Amino acid sequence: MFPQVLATVGGSGTRLYPLTLDQPKPLVELCDTAIIANLFRVLASQGCRRFILGSKGACNTLNLSNYFKAGEGFFKRLGITDHQDFSYQPLYDDKGSADSLRYCMSYFDIKDDLLVVSGDNLIDIDINSFVDFHRKHQPLLTVALKELGPEESISQYGVARLDEDMRIQGFVEKPKAGSEPSRMINTAFYLFSPRIREVLADMGDRARDIGGDLIPYLTENGYPVYG
Structure with a gap:
């Protein structure tokens, strides 16, 4: 389904x-x-x-x-x-x-x-592949990422740092040019586990924007987020 x-x-x-x-x-x-x-x-x-x-x-x-x-x-x-x-x-x-x-x-x-x-x-995007990846790894969140070319400005995007297993270890929203952790950018396309409800309830008013608040909070606090 x-x-x-x-x-x-x-x-x-x-x-x-x-x-x-x-x-x-x-x-x-x-x-x-x-x-x-x-x-x-x-x-x-x-x-x-x-x-x-x-x-x-x-x-x-x-x-x-x-x-x-x-x-x-x-x-x-x-x-x-x-x-x-x-x-x-x-x-x-x-x-x-x-x-x-x-x-x-x-x-x-x-x-x-x-x-x-x-x-x-x-x-x-291939939804089947995206959903299958999410259900295989069972993270709290899977983010669809895209690699941005070296000639394109990255300062208007959220940028992810991945490990070899495609887990997001760090996330920076709109970094200054030259400070970005990678060229993998957030496409604002997400698949959330229902367990995110508990995290959002705990965060309260601190959870306003997905890219600016929620993803950095998840990665900084060790929640499983993949890309």
Whole structure:
């Protein structure tokens, strides 16, 4: 069974003004299709059927619910009949992606692995391989990483330091050029074990952003995180 998907949708998208003045960044269209619809198409075409939109604020939630409704039109266009309705994070002004994760896992009582993606992400990934890797190693979290070329700026990314077993031993969010521990960057594509609920409860308000707060906390405190 494929894991349920939580897409985090927050922030004002100021770098895409004026395209985001009246809509969240994930609804900006590329080739006549919203970014988030392209993302969901990749996931649904590989077996994902249950989606939660973790949107911050009433405006984001309204725009997304107007676009997707319950998801029936989206699945119908893909020829998928064995699906569940889309769910939406209740009106909650979360403090970031980790806070949205904590809230949604509690509200929807999620007790299985959960795939968490950034709603403005464009990614093409083999979900089967990703899920198999996660279930083989049984970590608290598996992060999809990408090696960044030497000519590209790394200062806008989270960067992981891996050991020979692909376990993440260290993680730095947006390091200064030349101080990065590797060229392996965070793609904001995660698979969490349900045990993360306990950690998030313990962290409380300290868990706001997944990359900025949660991953560094996990690696610094010896929790198993793989990439």
